[in-house]
Structure formats: structure tokens, C-alpha cells
Amino acid sequence: MTTNSRIRAESLSRRYRSGATDVTVLDDLWLDVREGERLAIIGSSGAGKSTLLHLLGGLDRPSTGRIYFGHRDIAGLSEAALADFRNRELGYLWQNPSLLPEFSALENVMMPLLIRGVHREEAATQAETRLDEVGLQTRKFHRAGELSGGEQQRVALARALAGNPRVLLADEPTGSLDQRTGEMIFSLLADLHNSHGLTSVFVTHNLRFASKCDRILELKNGRLETPVEGDWEPAGIAGDATRLGGGTYV
Numbered sequence: 001m002t003t004n005s006r007i008r009a010e011s012l013s014r015r016y017r018s019g020a021t022d023v024t025v026l027d028d029l030w031l032d033v034r035e036g037e038r039l040a041i042i043g044s045s046g047a048g049k050s051t052l053l054h055l056l057g058g059l060d061r062p063s064t065g066r067i068y069f070g071h072r073d074i075a076g077l078s079e080a081a082l083a084d085f086r087n088r089e090l091g092y093l094w095q096n097p098s099l100l101p102e103f104s105a106l107e108n109v110m111m112p113l114l115i116r117g118v119h120r121e122e123a124a125t126q127a128e129t130r131l132d133e134v135g136l137q138t139r140k141f142h143r144a145g146e147l148s149g150g151e152q153q154r155v156a157l158a159r160a161l162a163g164n165p166r167v168l169l170a171d172e173p174t175g176s177l178d179q180r181t182g183e184m185i186f187s188l189l190a191d192l193h194n195s196h197g198l199t200s201v202f203v204t205h206n207l208r209f210a211s212k213c214d215r216i217l218e219l220k221n222g223r224l225e226t227p228v229e230g231d232w233e234p235a236g237i238a239g240d241a242t243r244l245g246g247g248t249y250v
């Protein structure tokens, strides 16, 4: 293992049983994410991007293979240890912000800290700082359900970073936002990646965003590969729809 490797996946596979047939989604997949790297993962719909992110995030277990965070093999952790590891080390951002609508923005961001056992007052102070960082200082006491889609995603980002994780996993976080709001979330992700010293894995359909990350890998036939240069041109793409390597991207 290289010393500056933050996440390493070795020969991962993930098979699903669907009726009488086995579906192999990931197949002998290898990945090294360097400390501090911002990695974009692209791939056609159904390629297995979310499956991979769930495995890396300890939300699902591989059929075979190992996943290391630093020198720790997360496959070897018990359910309780894995839950604690997720809460301390990882931040997640999904396409859908999944906030608790009846609770305030502040309470939503405090939640992972309270689960971790941080005292209420301290949790509130930290959550306020996170909300300031995403530009929502004036929305702290709004109920989450009353915020706009972009504001909800900003709360979700503040929540993801509430516990100062080392790694941020984001699965199409701009996928359901309009172009302008998506730009704003992407730019916040970039700023916070730097200011929090994160290692980020960012699944996206937006090749223009992907091209601004440190590295792009394409998930194809169950494995990650470097996209062939010249097969895609991020500069000319206005929205989230484009084609790469002959595949259709939605």
C-alpha cells in the first residue's frame, strides 16, 4: 500500500441475486484514492457508481475484496465498529438531501454530533459554524422542509461535514438541481474540500464538474478505468447530458 493512500479498494466485487440469476455489478475493481485528492467518478446509468460509493462508505459489504482506509480494513469491522467509523471518518452527500423536514436546519446539522455523544451546546456551536461555511447563517432556525432545494443541499453538506470527517463521499449531489444551483453546490464542495483538508470522491454526470477535479475515472464493465482522452470534451457541455466513449449519459 502506498503511504499517501487514503482509500484503497482491492479486487472488489459486488454481486446481487435477482431471482434465479446473479448480477455482477462490480468485478475485480481496484482503486487508490490519495490523501487530499478530489476524485470524480463518471459512468453510464446503472454502471454501479452508487454501489461502489456504498461499499466505500461502509454502507454495504463487498461480495469479495477488501477496502482500506489508511491501514484499516473496514470489511473486518463489526456492525457497531463500522457505524462508529462512518460517523467519525466519513461525510456523505446524496442527490436527495434527505433532511428531517420538521427539524430546523441547525438541528439537522447537529444530528450526527448528538449521535456521536457530543453535548447539545457544543453540537449547536459546531453546527452553526458549518452552516456559516455554506452561507446559511440566516437560515439556521428555518424548518428544513421550508428551504429551497439548493438550500436543503447546503444544509446536507453542512451536516456531512459536521463531525469533521476526513473523507467526503458525494453521489450526484448536483443531479437534481438546476444548472446555476448545481454550480454553486459544486463550488462550495471545492472550497470545503480545501478548507477541511478532505479527500473527496465525487460521482457525477456533469463532465464539466468532473474535469475540474484532480482525476477522473470511468466505471465501466464493473471496473474503473481512465477515460480515453479526446473521447469527451467537457468545455462544450452546457448541462448534465453528454456522451462519452459511445455510451449515453443521462
Ligand SMILES: Nc1ncnc2c1ncn2[C@@H]1O[C@H](COP(=O)(O)OP(=O)(O)O)[C@@H](O)[C@H]1O
Binding pocket: 016, 017, 018, 023, 025, 043, 044, 045, 046, 047, 048, 049, 050, 051, 052
Ligand atoms: N439491491 C439491489 N439488488 C439488485 N440489483 C441491484 C441492487 N442495487 C443495485 N442493483 C443493480 O446494480 C446495478 C448498478 O446500480 P447502481 O450502483 O445504482 O448504478 P449507478 O449508480 O451507476 O446508476 C444496476 O443494474 C442495479 O439494478
Ligand SMILES: [Mg+2]
Binding pocket: 049, 050, 051, 171
Ligand atoms: Mg447512482
